[in-house]
Amino acid sequence: MPGSATRRLSGMFNRISNEITEEKDRLTALDGAIGDADHGITMSLGFMAVTSELARIDLDHTLPSAVFRIAASAFLNAVGASTGPLYATAFLRAAQALEKDERLSLADQAAVVEAMTAGIQQRGKGQLGDKTMLDAWIPAADAAMGARARDAGASEMWSSIVEAAETGANATRSMVAARGRAARLGERSLGHMDPGAASAVIILRAMMKTFASENSREQVFPS
């Protein structure tokens, strides 16, 4: 049934797009403090491009991995900015991870989080503590691995992922940026949350709502 897993993914992107767009102003304001005041705009633009591209395809005849590939190229061509290549690479790596098993099982979900994180890290050459989106994604990926290791259920796994991401994002406040535009501010970046980490939390929370809700398997998402 590629259709059902594909529908879930498409629904996930819709949800991310809506929630990012709702928080557009807050993200832009965060970027205004230590960057160039466009993070809400670029993220919203990117995910809106993804959902409008996904709206054009026949979900019943598309594999989940293909959804991620489509998302990668739509996001990349819409955004530019740092986030374009970072999330495009993340989605490509997620697609590669899903190709082995297109069911979107709990293990696949954890693998997606890990693959996305690896993609962001590969493309941006960043690491934990650089005050970037990685400060949300790396703890999230670790939490996913941990949950898989102790065989946790969907809702437990996803809460631990989102909780880790939130803690990580909050921690960016006390970091001095070492990557991205904020790096040029030096000490002046202290005290502000990294916008990319903040949007990562929104994305992961939308993923949680997609995958961890009790009846999520049956749910039909608007395309």
Add this chain to the structure above:
Amino acid sequence: MPGSATRRLSGMFNRISNEITEEKDRLTALDGAIGDADHGITMSLGFMAVTSELARIDLDHTLPSAVFRIAASAFLNAVGASTGPLYATAFLRAAQALEKDERLSLADQAAVVEAMTAGIQQRGKGQLGDKTMLDAWIPAADAAMGARARDAGASEMWSSIVEAAETGANATRSMVAARGRAARLGERSLGHMDPGAASAVIILRAMMKTFASENSREQVFPS
């Protein structure tokens, strides 16, 4: 005694310079409403140039007409603007009027006001009602002529000159400008006093203080 008449003229220019400079901001604000906001600056600059030039000459060996010639060239080279050529021409014409009789008698004083007015009119090609400095100068010249005709004394002549100039300057409020920068504003120039008319009143009042005060003949002015 060229020295004494020359000293009075030099004192007159000092007085004009001081009083224009004191009112600099008001004149500039008037010009800001219907012109380019520099009338106080140009006038103050011009008269300061005149007084500093006059400070360099030997008053005892200079004729009153020469004082006006010096004033003309100092004002002209310092100011630019509309007021430079207008007052320079005015001073030149005053110099010509004095050349016949350098005593600076009451008749000479009236002739100076008339000659200055004629000079302004010749140079600027303006007329009564154009909403310019002429709306103060022309009534002032008329008042001077009138006072001479009825053989009025110094203080009566000068009060009637200043009163006429004030009335004329006030009347510019209800005029639409036809000369100068303000002409381009059309109806929008209504309701504002013309800055050049306002400064003309200040000049004439300073002349009155110089010539109409009882002991003015004996007064020694700072050079």
Add this chain to the structure above:
Amino acid sequence: MKKFMNRADTMVAESLEGFVAAHEDILMFCPQRKCITRRSLKPGKPALISGGGAGHEPLHVGFVGHGMLDAACTGHIFTSPTPDQILAAIETTDTGGGCLLIVKNYDGDIMNFEMAAEAAKDRHDVEMLFVGDDVASRHSKKTGKRGVAGTMVTEKLLGAAAERGMSLQALRSLGTELAERIFTMGVALRGASVPELRRPTFTLGPDEMEIGVGIHGEAGRSRQVYSGAEAAARAMCDEILAACGSHLTGRALLLVNGLGGTPPAELYLMYGLARRMFEAAGVEIARSLVGTFVTSLDMQGVSITLAVLNEGQFALWDAPVHTAALRWGNEERC
């Protein structure tokens, strides 16, 4: 409002000093810094002299050089230069062909240039040309149109003609003819701030524009609601087209000029709008210039100039020019 200056009373002199230092290959101060002239003059060519208040840079000093002006005089901010400055320019640059004084149509400028011309007339062949292109002021009965951004078009065309050997009289006639062919309209979203005052010459609300502005920070013909670039461009282009009247023939030069505080990206946006509007009215835009050439200090504003030229005049526009602010064509011929 802050400015990159030290003191208001030295701003013009300091800025000119920097200007001359930056362009010492093209121009220089004449003695006592009364004016700025080309480094090398062409004997016998009529000298083109212009000038006006400071605050309009690069006009006029930026147009001194081969193919354009021979000298330019700068006054105080928004204030005509004085006759002695203009006289110095005449004396320095008249190499036998006489001088054409190109004077923007303002009472102050006219009177100062006139006094200089009177003082020079015994020793020099001097002609005066008054330029006025501002259609917003075309209904001022006694004074007529102000000289604004279109002035630089006149200076460019006359400069090229003089370089080709046109006589003083013919230059003056050409200038008079051009006055009928060049139409400008300006708009501001924020007033200029005069150094002495440190506040804008007029203050607009967040949704207001001042339309029909000149280049001295003065208010324009009317204050209107600003509802975006399209409507502003429409108002300006309509007015220009109305003023063109019978001169509205085939081909034109379109100049979009920034008034000092407007970035290039916005100028090009306005250019795109104006071009479409003129083309829709049947005007072919044969030449274009977009940039900051005739300013009103730091005013956030734009002016649109349409110059309806004939083929010979386009050729003058295309002729080589080598100045600080305008430079094209083969320099070997300069």
Add this chain to the structure above:
Amino acid sequence: MKKFMNRADTMVAESLEGFVAAHEDILMFCPQRKCITRRSLKPGKPALISGGGAGHEPLHVGFVGHGMLDAACTGHIFTSPTPDQILAAIETTDTGGGCLLIVKNYDGDIMNFEMAAEAAKDRHDVEMLFVGDDVASRHSKKTGKRGVAGTMVTEKLLGAAAERGMSLQALRSLGTELAERIFTMGVALRGASVPELRRPTFTLGPDEMEIGVGIHGEAGRSRQVYSGAEAAARAMCDEILAACGSHLTGRALLLVNGLGGTPPAELYLMYGLARRMFEAAGVEIARSLVGTFVTSLDMQGVSITLAVLNEGQFALWDAPVHTAALRWGNEERC
């Protein structure tokens, strides 16, 4: 803050459309308007491609033309262009000599150009050059100096070298060498206002300046008291001289660049100050450029760039260039 635009989301496209229309003799859109290229390419010459966010006009599109770039890609405001745009530029302009991608050193730009280069590498010989000249960011350990106004100096010199037949590899080496010789510092008196936000990216008090600003409206290295042009120029020049270190030899090019909302008169004043300060430090100013070339939307600010060049590099600077924003030298050879 008002702007000459219609809608924030169409501003960049409308402005670019006007730009291309104004300069159709030099350049054109490539299909789907993904980039802007020269009208005519020189077969076999390595293609120079640059690009970056919108809001820096005339950089980079204004430098497309003979003697400088072959193509430029524009992203959203302050946002790198996307890999498909860059790929389109590579495919359109590679005439056999390969492509040099000139990339300002920002994470976003680097990653987007990298992805394009990866996608192109099977079919094209592609080299990347990262440019960074902003001395205010020279202490950022991991990221290094940002690319700001000095970028245009690199583009000019490499453009001239490419025109003379320099190979792709040699161009890249020259670019790398130039990175050690070009030093820029910026200051702002008023922040930029981003179209989407309609408010300044930062707000300064009446006596404050932001020093060490980049070109994306972002805050600078520190906020300081603004006590006039002299002190601001001093702070910038001192920092530049400190950064020069051993490169501080004889002769240099001095570029004073407006950040979008600064009028020419103020730029020349700053030029005069900077020139005197550098000369006092023993640097001979052999070439100068003053104008608005690399902007941060409508920011009221100035940057000072010192490029310590050798004789061969000065010759590259002097070589003919024919672009929308920079034009000199004989055009017959173009």
